[in-house]
Amino acid sequence: MxxxxxxxxxxxxxxxxxxxxxxxxxxxxxxxxxxxxxxxxxxxxxxxxxxxxxxxxxxxxxxxxxxxxxxxxxxxxxxxxxxxxxxxxxxxxxxxxxxxxxxxxxxxxxxxxxxxxxxxxxxxxxxxANDFGTPGVAEHCFYIDSRRQADTFNQEIRMRLLQALGQEAPLSIAIVGGGATGVELAAELVQLVESASAYGVPDLASRITITLVEAGPRVLAAFPEDISSATRERLEAIGIRVLVGTQVRAATADGFVLADGSQLPASLKVWAAGVxxxxxxxxxxxxxxxxxxxxxxxxxxxxxxxxxxxxxxxxxxxxxxxxxxxxxxxxxxxxxxxxxxxxxxxxxxQGRPVPDFSYRDLGALVSLGDYDAFGSLGQYGLFTGVTFRGRLAQLSHVMLYRSHQARIHGFWRGSMLWLVDRLNSLLRAPIRLD
Known part of the structure; x- marks a missing residue:
């Protein structure tokens, strides 16, 4: 070779x-x-x-x-x-x-x-993300499939928050897709608004609405039903409107047209459905x-x-x-x-034979920012199918990222990056303000 x-x-x-x-x-x-x-x-x-x-x-x-x-x-x-x-x-x-x-x-x-x-x-x-050929999605929706797309969306939402602050105007955000990406983004946006409110805008949250739209019967369809149900309850408790069994027919400049012909107004639209x-x-x-x-x-x-x-x-x-x-x-x-x-x-x-790839389902985790986290242990190990939430799930979610850093940077450099992140969390603003 x-x-x-x-x-x-x-x-x-x-x-x-x-x-x-x-x-x-x-x-x-x-x-x-x-x-x-x-x-x-x-x-x-x-x-x-x-x-x-x-x-x-x-x-x-x-x-x-x-x-x-x-x-x-x-x-x-x-x-x-x-x-x-x-x-x-x-x-x-x-x-x-x-x-x-x-x-x-x-x-x-x-x-x-x-x-x-x-x-x-x-x-x-x-x-x-897969828009399934839905009219208007490519023209009117943001995606967050890459680093550049995520940064572009962040620049847009900071400008929209500035408008809401300066003009006392409402801001409606709609996210299509109730998988892990849509769910986690919705929770992080609530955390963004709460953190921004702490910088002298106590009524900012009252001007912003966040809606999560899922075509299927429940959010987090790939997770066990108890996690799906608990996640929806937690999302609604922090102020997110959750619509399930709701299909989007088209996207427009002013929002989404739903399958029943009704309109879902949204000045900022994210498409996070399908792969x-x-x-x-x-x-x-x-x-x-x-x-x-x-x-x-x-x-x-x-x-x-x-x-x-x-x-x-x-x-x-x-x-x-x-x-x-x-x-x-x-x-x-x-x-x-x-x-x-x-x-x-x-x-x-070297021309030597290799065994086939074998996948081990170790479970799944979803994080709702600082509000909560949920996990399941999958179909491999001693506690098959066990679900858990709270601090243990949040720590497990953090460890996934830290393990990835250790694999690409090495153990010691990965550990130093973790330490730097911890120091930055104590010294810097909790949200991006530049």
Whole structure:
């Protein structure tokens, strides 16, 4: 599998939970090897933010500058190469990916289109919300699927809060999607308003309404029913209007048109419903994909039509043996698949066989900011199906993030980042004010 120059090339497209963990861990492991394979990470963004934290960046209850990891710095520290750019095509015969040209905001060409060769290609380009073709969503709604989108939404809501403050005008916010993203964002927005009120605007909360819209019969459909019910009660207790069994027919500049023809007024609209892979993956040089643009993979995480190409995380579709549905698009799945590839890719490069990927359902967690948290222990371990809430669930949610930091930065640096975060929480404002 070596190239003509002798060095084996691993290219990873996507610096999210899975892609960055693979690049960082293998980069450190092979850093001092004379015959080390080259590892290149390609991402259109310049920095990484843990995706389950994007709702806090969007709300401004966490500072993006404190929670992001610049790819160039991470590449230097972990021993891989970072290439800025967006995947726009694939040439499987030549074993090259096509990277789109990059332009400055004013239109200047920064980087021309280019090609990058690989021996093994790992696609980890994540997912985005699925608007299901609903009219007006793309034009009138915000998404928070990426670091840039979360930051854009945060800039908008800070301007809207300033308007509400200066003009004593109402602000109505509607979030479509009662999954973890929508639920957690709604709670963080309440926390944002409460914190902002403490800066001399005691009646700000009375001018702001937050509505969460879910098409299904309950929020958090992937969680046990007791967590779903308790979460809805807690959301309503902190002032959020929760609508279940409510389908959106269209989005307009003034709000949403519901399936029964009624109007839901909203001056600020967020779409957090559904999940699909990037459009690019539909027919990417003949690779097999699902209707939701996810690449179909074998239990080895190799794509069905090219063993040199792997896919993991949200952009991959894997139906485990004996299961009826693919694995869910969660950070837990992406992490476990990343750990599998960290073990497997060195063996593959040596031509040795590897076992199939096996997923362990360790449960799920949802955090309602400082108000509450809920968790379930899943189908693996001694306490199968047990649910819990409160401080234990909040601590568990925190530990997921800290574990991710330790995996990409190493234990000691990850611990120092945790300490810095704790100090900042004591010294800085609880919300973004700049």
């Amino acid at each position: 070596a190239t003509s120059g002798g060095q084996q090339r691993i290219v990873i497209v996507g610096g999210g939970v899975g892609g960055l963990e693979v690049a960082s861990t293998l980069g450190r492991r092979w850093r001092r090897r004379a015959d080390r394979p080259s590892i290149t990470l390609v991402d259109r963004d310049s920095a990484h933010v843990w995706k389950p934290m994007l709702h806090t960046i969007a709300a401004g209850t966490r500072d993006i500058s404190q929670q992001q990891t610049a790819y160039l710095a991470q590449a230097r520290d972990a021993g891989f190469t970072y290439q800025p750019g967006e995947l726009c095509g694939l040439d499987r015969d030549a074993r090259e990916i096509l990277i789109a040209a990059q332009h400055a905001p004013d239109g200047r060409l920064l980087l021309p289109p280019r090609r990058l060769g690989y021996d093994l290609l790992v696609l980890a380009i994540g997912s985005r 699909k892979g990037p459009e690019l993956l539909a027919g990417l040089d003949g690779l097999e994909a699902t209707r939701n643009n996810q690449l179909v993979v074998r239990p080895s995480l190799q794509t069905t039509r090219d063993p040199a190409i792997y896919a993991l995380g949200d952009c991959a579709s894997l139906v485990p043996a004996g299961a009826e549905r693919p694995l869910p698009p969660t950070a837990q799945v992406a992490h476990q698949q990343a750990q599998y590839l960290i073990r497997s890719l060195p063996e593959v490069l």
